[in-house]
Amino acid sequence: MVVPEEVRRIAEDIQTMKIRGAGRIARAAARALMIAAQEYKSGGLDEFLDYMEQVARLLVSTRPTAVSLPNAVNYVMKVLRENKFQDIEEARKAVIEAAQGFIEYSEQAVKRIGEIGARLIKTGDRILTHCNSSAVESILVTAWRSGKRFHVYATETRPRFQGYITARNLAKAGIPVTLVPDSAVLQVIEAKRITRVIVGADTVTANGAVINKIGTSQIALAARLHRIPFIVATETYKFSPYTVVGQPVEIEERPPEEVLENPPPGIRIRNPAFDATPPEYIDMIVTERGIIPPKSAALVLWEMFRRSPVEMSQLRVEEDTTG
Ligand SMILES: O=C(COP(=O)(O)O)[C@H](O)[C@H](O)COP(=O)(O)O
Numbered sequence: 001m002v003v004p005e006e007v008r009r010i011a012e013d014i015q016t017m018k019i020r021g022a023g024r025i026a027r028a029a030a031r032a033l034m035i036a037a038q039e040y041k042s043g044g045l046d047e048f049l050d051y052m053e054q055v056a057r058l059l060v061s062t063r064p065t066a067v068s069l070p071n072a073v074n075y076v077m078k079v080l081r082e083n084k085f086q087d088i089e090e091a092r093k094a095v096i097e098a099a100q101g102f103i104e105y106s107e108q109a110v111k112r113i114g115e116i117g118a119r120l121i122k123t124g125d126r127i128l129t130h131c132n133s134s135a136v137e138s139i140l141v142t143a144w145r146s147g148k149r150f151h152v153y154a155t156e157t158r159p160r161f162q163g164y165i166t167a168r169n170l171a172k173a174g175i176p177v178t179l180v181p182d183s184a185v186l187q188v189i190e191a192k193r194i195t196r197v198i199v200g201a202d203t204v205t206a207n208g209a210v211i212n213k214i215g216t217s218q219i220a221l222a223a224r225l226h227r228i229p230f231i232v233a234t235e236t237y238k239f240s241p242y243t244v245v246g247q248p249v250e251i252e253e254r255p256p257e258e259v260l261e262n263p264p265p266g267i268r269i270r271n272p273a274f275d276a277t278p279p280e281y282i283d284m285i286v287t288e289r290g291i292i293p294p295k296s297a298a299l300v301l302w303e304m305f306r307r308s309p310v311e312m313s314q315l316r317v318e319e320d321t322t323g
Pocket residue numbers: 020021022023024066130131132133134135136162199200201202212213233273
């Protein structure tokens with residue numbers, strides 16, 4: 001059976017960043033698996049299982065860095081991989097329930113991070129953020145609604161300008177927000193006496209490093225220089241089981257045209273979309289399960305997956321070769 005049009009569209013939207021941000025990507029992938037199961041018509045149970053694996057591979061191949069994507073896909077596919085079914089209807093129902101369960105968990109997690117993280121915000125704070133993170137927005141909006149008053153500085157986040165989304169959303173919520181160029185971070189930290197930095201995450205490694213939008217690690221360095229708390233907000237499904245055995249996180253390299261269209265001859269362009277901030281520069285990670293120091297990331301992974309490191313490392317769905 002061919003992959004349904006709507007599922008292909010979701011995969012394409014993730015690839016082209018119409019759907020972006022690690023949490024949204026994960027929820028979209030779960031939804032795509034649900035639609036794929038709902039739309040399946042022809043063939044028997046074995047064909048259905050093969051077809052679902054094909055859809056899973058397609059989804060996972062869309063973007064390489066945010067582990068929320070394979071984690072969401074594996075969460076849903078686990079029910080198919082680890083259970084025996086009488087017929088397609090039973091298997092279909094299991095996929096739909098697992099996908100709905102993931103989406104619900106994810107939405108609740110972002111809300112809970114907002115409640116937990118809002119306690120860290122104080123009236124008078126001057127907060128710097130980078131890129132656009134729903135977990136960070138959740139914290140800021142929850143804190144603001146609880147009556148705390150603060151100012152947010154949002155970086156533009158070149159080359160895709162996700163900072164505009166953050167600035168727009170915060171302004172809509174009534175939060176005073178100033179948009180600044182990425183290169184102004186150190187100047188803003190000093191001149192505006194920033195009191196804390198809060199960013200999201202695409203992947204958290206077993207040793208507590210955080211992979212997030214390119215530029216995050218420079219901001220962490222600037223925060224360390226001025227002894228400002230550097231806080232990461234993330235759902236636990238962005239913790240990477242593959243890193244338990246040292247598998248490196250692939251940093252997405254995006255098209256050069258995003259940096260400069262038609263560059264003059266002789267100029268090469270690099271466009272890495274993410275970078276890694278080492279645990280030493282991170283003060284705390286706010287998750288839906290509570291606040292942890294980065295060094296406890298391995299414990300979160302153990303609690304989530306309850307598998308041996310070797311089993312955890314084998315969770316990744318293979319690259320899509322079906323085109
Ligand atoms: O780096 C990005 C988005 O990168 P891109 O725009 O390239 O996807 C965000 O900080 C994290 O994904 C967290 O976002 P959230 O908290 O919404 O999951």
